[in-house]
Amino acid sequence: MPFPFAPEQYEDQLTEKSNRLTELLTDWEHPELEVFRSETHYYRMRAEFRYWHEGDRSFYAMFAPEDRRKPIEVTTFPVASKLINELMTKVNDAVHQDEELRNKLFQVEFLTTTSGDALITLIYHRQLGDEWQERAKYWQEQWGFPVIGRARKLRLVMDRDYVQESLTIAGQPFKFRQYENGFTQPNAGVCQYMVSWAVNHTQGTSDKDLMEMYCGNGNFSIPMAQNFRKALGTEISRTSVNSAQENIELNQVPNLKIARMASEDLSNCWLKGQKSRRFDEFEIDSYDFDTVLVDPPRAGLDDTTVELLKRFRRIVYVSCNPETMIENIAALKDDYKISACALFDQFPYTHHMEAGVVLERIES
Structure with a gap:
C-alpha cells in the first residue's frame, strides 16, 4: 500500500x-500529558494524487518511498x-468520458470540509483554452463543487477558490474560509481539539492582550480572542493574511487585528530596534500583552524569536515537530514552568505528531 493505513495498530502507535x-519532556516537571486521538478512518480533509496514463487507461497514483518511478494505483x-x-470516483469517471479533461492531466487535488464543502483542482502539462473551460464548467455542475484548472503560469478559477468550513471550538461554532493555495490543518477533528485546548488554557485574561505569531488564517487567534482584551496576529503569507481578515469578518471578532510580517522580522524590530514601517503600524505600545501563541514550521523558532518569548507571562507553543519545540523551550527553563502539555494525533499511522505546551512564568 503506498500510504500508511493500519487501523488495527492505531492504539499501539498512539501509545x-x-x-x-x-520522554522528550523528561527534563521538565509537568502535569499528566493530555492525549487527543484521531479518527482511524476518513480524517484528512485534503488529498492530492498524480494522475497516471497508460494507453487508454488513466488512474490516481501514489509512489512507494523506495521506488519513485513505479506508480501504484x-x-x-x-x-x-x-x-x-x-469525488475521486466521480472525477475519474468524468475524465475517462471527456478527452478534453483527460488530455495531459498531471495531478488532481481535493480540499474538503467537515461541513460538506469541496474544491477540485485539476493540474495539467498543457495550456488550457476556451474548450477546456467549457467542459470544466459542465463537470462542475455535475459534481456539485467548484473547479480550478492549473497549468504553467496559468490558474483558471471557474467559480471560487475556497471552501467554507465550520468548526466547533470549545463548544462554540466558528466559520473559516479556506483557500486552495493556503495552509489549513489536514485533520479537522484533531484541529478542533487542538484549538479548544489552547482556548481552555488561556482563560481568565480578559484584561490582557494576546499575540499570535504564524497565525495563518486565524485558526487559533479567532477563537482565542474572546479570552483577551485585544489580540494581534502576525503572518508572512499574503494569502493567509487575506483569509484571516475575511475570517475575522465572518466570525465578527472586533478585537483582533492581523499584520503581515515574518516572526523573525518582528523579533528583530521589537528587541533590536530594527526599523520597519509595518512594525510601526502595529502600535505595539498600545497593547498589554500577557500571552503569546506560536505554531511555527518544523524548523522551529529562530534564536531572536525565542528571546522575544521571554516578554510574555504565558507562552502557548504548538508544534508539528516536538524535537525543535523542546530545543526552543530549553532556553526558558530557568524562568518558566509547564502548566499543560498535550499530544494531538494529527497524522495517524506515521511517526509525525503534533504537540503543545503551555509555559507560565515562575513568580519570584
Missing part, C-alpha cells in the same frame, strides 16, 4: 507517540474524508 513525547483513500473518496 508509542505518547511515550516518545513524555489508488482507487480508494480511507485516510481521506468520505467526500474525497466520493
